[in-house]
Amino acid sequence: MADVFISYFKPEHFLTKALADDLEAAGFSVWWDTNLLGDDSFRDVIDDEIDACTRAIIIWTPQSITRPWVVAEADHANRLGKLINTVALGVDINRLPKPFGIINALALEDRRKIIATVRRAKDRGAMAAHTLGAARDKFPIGGAIFLLGAAERLAAQTKREDWENDLEDYAIHLITAAEEVLEAITMFETQADFANIPEFADRVWVRRLKGVIAEQRKTLTKEINWLQSHNTHGVVTGARGDLRFAAEQIVEACRRT
Numbered sequence: 001m002a003d004v005f006i007s008y009f010k011p012e013h014f015l016t017k018a019l020a021d022d023l024e025a026a027g028f029s030v031w032w033d034t035n036l037l038g039d040d041s042f043r044d045v046i047d048d049e050i051d052a053c054t055r056a057i058i059i060w061t062p063q064s065i066t067r068p069w070v071v072a073e074a075d076h077a078n079r080l081g082k083l084i085n086t087v088a089l090g091v092d093i094n095r096l097p098k099p100f101g102i103i104n105a106l107a108l109e110d111r112r113k114i115i116a117t118v119r120r121a122k123d124r125g126a127m128a129a130h131t132l133g134a135a136r137d138k139f140p141i142g143g144a145i146f147l148l149g150a151a152e153r154l155a156a157q158t159k160r161e162d163w164e165n166d167l168e169d170y171a172i173h174l175i176t177a178a179e180e181v182l183e184a185i186t187m188f189e190t191q192a193d194f195a196n197i198p199e200f201a202d203r204v205w206v207r208r209l210k211g212v213i214a215e216q217r218k219t220l221t222k223e224i225n226w227l228q229s230h231n232t233h234g235v236v237t238g239a240r241g242d243l244r245f246a247a248e249q250i251v252e253a254c255r256r257t
Contacts, residue, residue, distance in 0.1 A: 001052035002031035004118055007073040009064035015088060015108065016059060026115045028122070050076050054122045059108060060096055061088045071097045078103070081183035084117055104175045104228050113172055120176060140202040141195050143188035144209070144254055150184040151250040153177055158244035163236070171231040171239075178220045178243055181250065185213050212253040216246040 004023055008016040013034075020030040031049045033042075050056050056077035064070045077083040078100070085105035087093055093105055106113050139145050154177040163170040192210065197203050223239040223246075 002029040003054045003122060004028050004030045005049045005053040005056040006032040007070050008059040009061055009067055012061055022111050028118060055084050055118050056082045057084045057086055059086055060091050062090055065096055074100055117176060140197050141191045143191040147184040147188045148254040150181045151247045154181050155244060155247035158240050167236050168231050171227045171236055174239060174243060175224055175227050178224050182220055185217060209253045212249055216249050219246040
């Protein structure tokens with residue numbers, strides 16, 4: 001299975017090939033539907049590739065936004081927390097199919113940010129796989145270690161000293177880190193809802209962590225929305241402070257004493 005899945009409007013395969021070539025040059029394996037064999041089941045193979053990839057890139061163009069298959073693949077990737085929205089020239093982000101217009105979108109031609117986003121996701125996956133086994137005894141719900149790691153990375157991102165050198169780039173880093181925390185929150189809450197937790201202390205910890213999450217999710221969502229629409233010094237400064245507070249609150253709640 002490939003690191004990156006690309007969804008696109010078939011007559012615009014030239015856009016996909018150019019992106020795939022650049023991703024492969026950066027060291028990632030890429031799947032797009034030219035890799036289908038004659039006896040493959042189209043739907044099954046695509047579902048398997050989206051399920052297994054690190055990130056799924058959707059290429060939104062004036063044509064692809066009207067194609068049900070592209071929208072369906074974007075929805076599949078979004079539900080798994082793997083979606084990377086990219087918009088080609090001529091696309092009005094406000095016309096993207098719902099809810100993709102409210103998700104951070106990268107310019108298709110901005111390969112540096114696309115590659116950086118994929119690389120961060122792949123690095124996070126490797127780190128999580130390495131640490132999850134050792135953390136199982138500490139956390140009664142496995143998703144908590146992912147939440148702790150995501151919150152710690154967001155906190156570290158808010159403490160960067162070089163952040164004023166490139167406000168737009170730094171805003172993207174903050175958005176990506178905050179979205180990772182939201183993805184980890186969803187994973188934790190899903191597991192918590194179905195987990196059988198016999199220890200009273202563990203049940204109290206889960207209940208308290210859920211309360212912190214409920215409050216800080218509002219901050220994360222609000223600051224992501226602000227950063228997506230503004231990258232002025234004042235907005236980035238405010239978001240930086242608020243996201244640091246949210247991340248530190250979640251870290252503290254995750255770390256049981």
